[in-house]
Amino acid sequence: xxxxxxxxxxxxxxxxxxxxxxxxxxxxxxxxxxxxxxxxxxxxxxxxxxxxxxxxxxxxxxxxxxxxxxxxxxx
Amino acid sequence: xxxxxxxxxxxxxxxxxxxxxxxxxxxxxxxxxxxxxxxxxxxxxxxxxxxxxxxxxxxxxxxxxxxxxxxxxxxxxxxxxxxxxxxxxxxxxxxxxxxxxxxxxxxxxxxxxxxxxxxxxxxxxxxxxxxxxxxxxxxxxxxxxxxxxxxxxxxxxxxxxxxxxxxxxxxxx
Numbered sequence: 001x002x003x004x005x006x007x008x009x010x011x012x013x014x015x016x017x018x019x020x021x022x023x024x025x026x027x028x029x030x031x032x033x034x035x036x037x038x039x040x041x042x043x044x045x046x047x048x049x050x051x052x053x054x055x056x057x058x059x060x061x062x063x064x065x066x067x068x069x070x071x072x073x074x075x
Numbered sequence: 076x077x078x079x080x081x082x083x084x085x086x087x088x089x090x091x092x093x094x095x096x097x098x099x100x101x102x103x104x105x106x107x108x109x110x111x112x113x114x115x116x117x118x119x120x121x122x123x124x125x126x127x128x129x130x131x132x133x134x135x136x137x138x139x140x141x142x143x144x145x146x147x148x149x150x151x152x153x154x155x156x157x158x159x160x161x162x163x164x165x166x167x168x169x170x171x172x173x174x175x176x177x178x179x180x181x182x183x184x185x186x187x188x189x190x191x192x193x194x195x196x197x198x199x200x201x202x203x204x205x206x207x208x209x210x211x212x213x214x215x216x217x218x219x220x221x222x223x224x225x226x227x228x229x230x231x232x233x234x235x236x237x238x239x240x241x242x243x244x245x246x247x248x
Contacts (some may be wrong), residue, residue, distance in 0.1 A: 044132055045079060045205035049084075055091060060094025065179040068102040073157040073171070075201040 077180065078119070078128050078136050083163070085115050092176050107148075116144040123220045133184040133193075137177045138223040142216040144173040147153035160205050170211040181231060186238055191207065195234040 049058060077085045090113065097104055118139045122128040128136060144150075147165065153168020161167055180199050185192045199207070207226070214223060232239045 010126055017227040044187065044189040046133060046136070047183040048179050049079075049088060055087070055182075058088060059091050059095050061182070063099045065182075066096040066099035066175060068094070069154070069171070069175045072199065072201055072204045073155070073161055075158070 077115075079142060082112070082115050082119060089176060092179060093172060095231050096172065096175060100155055102131075102153070104150060104154075104172065105152040107151050110147045110149045111144075114134075114149065116148045118143050118216075123216060132186060133181060134186075134224050134228045136177050137181060137227050138220055140215065141173045141177050141211065141223055142214050142219050144176070145169045145211055145213075146215040149173075158201075158205070161208060164187075164205075164212050164213045167208060171188045174208065174211060177227065178230075181227070191238055193231055193235055197230045198226055199230075205243065 049055060077123040078086075079085055083169060090106075092108060093104060096102060120127060122131060122133060122139060124131050128139070148166060148169050150172050153166075153171065155171075157158075157167075157171075164170070165199070180194055181193055183192055184195070211223070
């Protein structure tokens, strides 16, 4: 999968535009209608992602983290 | 976030974070989806601790993910503006993306039997960042798992000192 732009959208589904060999373009859809997370870990765990709104938040957190990474990559 | 009870969910979350990196930094990243899904299945099924992933802390989980993501070279090509020193590191794309995912995931994660959480993000100098990416660029699960676990623990403890267990001096000054 070649990711060249913001390619994931959220409307109860995740759509990731994909291109193969730069020519063939398809749209891959992963439906996220049963977003469950069971943390049975007694040692602690990662922040829970339980809904599509949590996924949007994760995307936004990723963008903010990525900006900081970019800054240190080019310091 | 990752190590959920559904490998497809883990896959989606990782792809969303990679997408965030692309959006923020105008990067072009080629991800081998088969390798990504395969490595997710493997770190669930063959977690390198005797008690398995469900009984491992977030540092061990992060290390397992990081080692497999880099070792499998999930990122097949990586185009992004970066310093000349980073450009010279082979397999830099997998190391940069894996480290970005892990450091993002560790925010707000819980530790010490779930009683405390990581509140402060990891902080690094440019020099340390380059050295870490270089060190991570050729790790493997078999050869590097515990060292990467300790690295991540110590990076988190540097800005979250309250999360450490009792510490002792190892030498005199």
